[in-house]
């Protein structure tokens with residue numbers, strides 16, 4: 316049995332993230348602390364992303380307030396799939412408890428760098444490229460108008476070295492006609508690794524058709540936000556890329572079982588979680604046998620690290636909930 320505690324947190328993003336979903340300025344979530352009878356401690360993070368279909372923060376808080384304490388292993392693995400961020404957090408805290416030595420941080424070259432959206436990329440691009448930490452970058456599209464973004468894109472690829480791979484993420488904000496324009500350009504310019512979620516999840520069949528009409532890869536993200544959706548898309552014929560955000564996908568064991576059951580082409584991606592959730596998600600990503608895709612966990616920091624004691628302060632200052 317495991318006694319556990321939780322604390323709700325809010326952390327401002329170092330650089331607000333502008334996407335088709337809107338402007339994201341503050342990451343909020345819940346840190347959980349599991350304690351075994353022999354005193355071992357395991358940490359986990361509930362990092363909801365409701366616009367991708369996970370539970371909301373308030374639903375996760377209510378879930379935690381009603382969850383038994385102490386917890387049994389059975390109750391951890393019985394967390395309903397309607398709470399995927401909670402499933403991830405409690406299973407990763409249990410694994411964290413049993414980890415002998417923490418997995419080593421990967422080299423920066425293994426990560427994809429999330430570039431600032433739109434024209435905001437240009438003032439800092441030279442510094443980002445000079446740091447030369449990775450050759451995979453991601454840039455958000457479907458935020459400005461298509462003509463504006465095509466102009467910015469031309470300017471961007473003129474400034475990028477030829478060897479790099481660029482991922483374009485539309486967050487489901489393009490029309491079919493706009494998707495075809497981007498895919499045609501991508502097929503011609505050859506530096507686009509994939510276009511992520513060009514259409515909304517409701518237009519899954521149209522994305523399947525696009526994946527057959529163009530050579531540039533299409534990656535589903537919002538369409539495959541949890542285990543059930545991943546399996547359903549594969550069974551309905553999707554053989555393209557699956558962007559996996561472990562922190563909201565649900566059971567860690569369930570995800571392992573899925574990639575052993577189907578030959579999935581996975582790209583692991585962050586939900587801008589704190590280092591607690593990041594550590595568990597990256598530990599899982601390092602178990603995944605295929606290594607050809609850079610990890611969407613950003614070489615850059617999502618948070619201002621000038622407050623390294625944020626967790627300790629959270630635990631001592633906020634009320635025990």
Ligand SMILES: O=C(O)CCC(=O)C1=CC=C[C@@H](O)[C@@H]1C(=O)O
Pocket residue numbers: 332334336427428429453484486536583584585586587610611612613
């Ligand atoms: O996947 C990455 O390279 C970084 C993470 C990332 O792009 C995202 C994180 C969280 C919400 C989304 O707007 C966005 C995504 O759509 O993938």
Ligand SMILES: [Mg+2]
Pocket residue numbers: 484486511512536537558
């Ligand atoms: Mg995405």
